[in-house]
Amino acid sequence: MADLATTIPSIQPGDRLLCGPGPSNVHPKVLEAMQLPINGHLDPDFWALLLDLIEGLKALWQRSDGLSLCFSASGTSGMEAGLANLIEPGDPMLVIHSGFFGARIAEMARRAGADLVELTAPLGQIVPLDQVADALVKHPDTKLVGVVHAETSTGVRYPVDQLHDVIRTAGADDALLLVDCVTSLGGEEISPVAWGIDFGYSCSQKSLGCPPGLSPFSVSPRALDRIQGRKAPVSFSFDIDLLEKYWVERPITYHHTMPILQYYALYEGIRLSLEEGLQIRWARHEDAGRYFQQQMRDRGYTFLSDPDHQLWELSAIDVPEGIDGKDIQTQILRGFGIEVGGGLGPTAPPIWRVGLMGVNANRETADRVIAAFDAVLPR
Numbered sequence: 471m472a473d474l475a476t477t478i479p480s481i482q483p484g485d486r487l488l489c490g491p492g493p494s495n496v497h498p499k500v501l502e503a504m505q506l507p508i509n510g511h512l513d514p515d516f517w518a519l520l521l522d523l524i525e526g527l528k529a530l531w532q533r534s535d536g537l538s539l540c541f542s543a544s545g546t547s548g549m550e551a552g553l554a555n556l557i558e559p560g561d562p563m564l565v566i567h568s569g570f571f572g573a574r575i576a577e578m579a580r581r582a583g584a585d586l587v588e589l590t591a592p593l594g595q596i597v598p599l600d601q602v603a604d605a606l607v608k609h610p611d612t613k614l615v616g617v618v619h620a621e622t623s624t625g626v627r628y629p630v631d632q633l634h635d636v637i638r639t640a641g642a643d644d645a646l647l648l649v650d651c652v653t654s655l656g657g658e659e660i661s662p663v664a665w666g667i668d669f670g671y672s673c674s675q676k677s678l679g680c681p682p683g684l685s686p687f688s689v690s691p692r693a694l695d696r697i698q699g700r701k702a703p704v705s706f707s708f709d710i711d712l713l714e715k716y717w718v719e720r721p722i723t724y725h726h727t728m729p730i731l732q733y734y735a736l737y738e739g740i741r742l743s744l745e746e747g748l749q750i751r752w753a754r755h756e757d758a759g760r761y762f763q764q765q766m767r768d769r770g771y772t773f774l775s776d777p778d779h780q781l782w783e784l785s786a787i788d789v790p791e792g793i794d795g796k797d798i799q800t801q802i803l804r805g806f807g808i809e810v811g812g813g814l815g816p817t818a819p820p821i822w823r824v825g826l827m828g829v830n831a832n833r834e835t836a837d838r839v840i841a842a843f844d845a846v847l848p849r
């Protein structure tokens with residue numbers, strides 16, 4: 471047998487300006503929070519922090535009813551947990567998608583045993599609302615509608631604010647609405663009550679400016695009733711009822727050992743977001759995105775997204791003919807320390823994905839990215 475190493479090198483990550491699809495750079499105060507003394511997950515002071523965090527999560531999600539908590543896992547698990555709680559084998563579900571993450575919802579729904587109807591559109595476009603209406607009229611027994619609010623793979627925003635009316639008008643009265651808010655939470659308006667969102671999930675690492683690894687979620691009273699009435703039990707890790715007991719009941723009922731420092735980080739990220747003011751924060755993301763996109767358009771670049779549905783947090787720029795997009799990404803990373811993304815998945819068109827999220831949602835950061843593009847790709 472080969473000798474095993476007796477040690478491994480110490481970690482020396484390079485400095486990066488993270489302007490890809492996520493993670494974004496972590497706010498310095500969030501990093502500071504992660505240096506605070508670690509308490510145990512059964513420490514009464516940590517329990518108190520969890521209760522305050524719930525108030526912060528409710529404010530962040532703009533929802534005081536239902537339940538707002540966080541899974542100790544990334545956005546993908548938030549997606550999976552939503553489906554695990556709201557789908558039972560054979561349940562009719564409609565997934566509206568035109569991008570990598572929407573397709574992932576469909577794939578997870580299939581694995582959860584949903585009787586799946588999929589509506590798709592070409593990348594960069596949305597599935598028109600009248601097609602959603604037609605599908606629901608055809609399938610009025612639909613139990614769950616799933617959609618991505620901010621599709622990070624294409625830079626497209628879905629008009630989730632209009633879905634509730636479409637669902638009700640079509641007569642699909644039992645249909646709950648599950649929305650992926652992984653990129654949008656903290657970066658743009660989400661109004662779960664007015665928009666009829668029954669299960670929203672997100673992540674920590676994009677518009678909230680925290681490290682990856684947590685999935686804040688929010689559930690409506692209607693969805694909680696559905697979960698209570700399930701025939702099949704939910705997997706232990708994603709059991710919202712058990713999680714609520716853990717977060718809220720005292721003395722605490724142990725569920726899992728929380729990643730304490732990650733929770734300090736999320737706490738501080740949410741505290742900073744609320745201190746800034748959500749509307750100001752949303753406007754900051756919009757201003758940065760609009761500015762970046764206009765500057766790039768002025769240089770002749772085009773975008774994958776339909777302009778009527780263009781996200782501000784994420785811009786998917788078409789790689790010009792004859793240019794090696796991957797090579798440009800590498801030059802920007804190695805020459806400027808700036809991460810920008812490429813297309814996601816085997817069917818992705820040649821694009822660069824530039825994210826201006828969290829602390830990076832400002833014109834100064836946009837200018838740094840533009841300067842790097844200008845340097846490696848002179849006009």
Ligand SMILES: Cc1ncc(COP(=O)(O)O)c(C=O)c1O
Binds near residue numbers: 571618
């Ligand atoms: C829209 C969307 N949904 C889901 C995910 C998955 O989140 P995570 O990578 O944190 O598991 C991502 C990640 O980029 C995303 O952009």
